[in-house]
Amino acid sequence: MESKSRVLIVGVTGRLGRHLAEASLSSGHPTYALVRATTLTSSPEKSQLLQSLVSSGLQLVQGSLEDYPVVVETIKQVDVVISALGSFQIMDQKNIIRAIKEAGCVKRFIPSEFGSDPEKIRLPDPSYTFHAKKSEIRRIIREEGIPFTFISCNYFATFLLPSLVQPGLKCPPRDKVFIYGDGNTKAIFVKEEDVAAFTIKAMDDTRTLNKTVYLRPPGNIQSFNEIVQLWEVKIGKTLEKIYVPEEQVLKIIEENSYPSNFEMVFIYSAFIKGDHIYFSIKDSGVEATELYPDHKYTTISEYLDTLL
Template sequence: MEKSKVLVVGGTGYIGKRLVKVSFDEGQETYILHIHRPENKYDIDKVQMLLSFKEHGTHLVPGSFSDHQSLVNAVKLVDVVICAIAGVHVRSHQILLQLKLVDAIKDAGNVKRFLPSEFGTDPARMENALEPGRITFDDKMVVRKAIEEARIPFTYISANCFAGYFLGGLCEPCKILPSRDSVTLLGDGNKKGIRNLCR
């Protein structure tokens, strides 16, 4: 069976680094879009991670969301593009950066499969979501529409949420550990729910 050439965008993030590892463990020729950010220059963990990936045979490809041709050049090297940029920064509309990737894939014309950054709750089922989460779901639907209009072969992976993000703080926003003093219940109080509190 012929192996794919895979480009991972966001390859040093929480999900991205795992996707890179699985890709090269499966024997795929793996590329990471390396976006130079001055603030990451002193992030030793990320530098070491990239060096480790490189030692395993992964290729680092320079690129930038503000340089269309660099994205096209990166995409032309592969036949599968997986985007794992974070979607948790809801105020920054970071998910919409994928529109630039969609344009690059369309112009390159060689991609057999695009997996956009989804990896959470299916945005098509979140029409009643509240703010601030609503922003991220709306942005994901904008990206989906662009992918489908461009007729790019795609796969959406909606894992319906990662418990690891919420487990430590028992679903209380911005908490790493559960409070011992109070509990915040979300919503209007009219829905039934169960919460297990262990000491």
């Protein structure tokens, strides 16, 4: 039998990292995680998570991205490196790229993207976002000739959907709902477990080498109006709908500074500009559910069921 690729995950205790580790381990890959020593003692929740992953076979390597010799030696032990660093650490990936180049053994690098394609975003002011930093990391990877796969899942299901896309709310409304734009532009939401599963499937696939893998599951592409309609059917009640035009959305964004306005920025990008779906992926990459039709993913409707 062909041996499984050895995988290093950076950012394993983050929002997506744990799911990547679980998916990698369940697929039989020897899986490593670079973890700061302080993480093991400073956060009981993270410590418990790591203990659970270790019991499932995860191998911990103590160190940080600042410990460059440790990073290089760790990368020399693996075939695939997956970064799940948070948005404020995007540029820290330069050390990963440098170490991958020095190690010379990595067959695939998957940088921390897992959102909208940063090269397709059409926001009015790029200073709002970290997309420019993600584009910069892409540029460096290409220039260094490092084999890569970029994962564009658009939005996680746990972002915006728990409030029915109502900034400031903790749960979906049952009386009235604000709909930004005309409500007809479609956006894409994918559950983190599915993002991780598709990522692990793609990391060794020759069809995804040096390409962007877009996650566009048919059951996860919905307009604002369609999401509200799904919720109304589930609760058996019609909500009062207040439509907020594009001009007013832009005013709200302009009157608040980043990151306090980040939810509205992302709502504008997806539900008004249509940044998830306005382009064809034929010339940009490949689509995950077409490559892996057997994966049973959680639809938006199924996710909303968990909020009842």
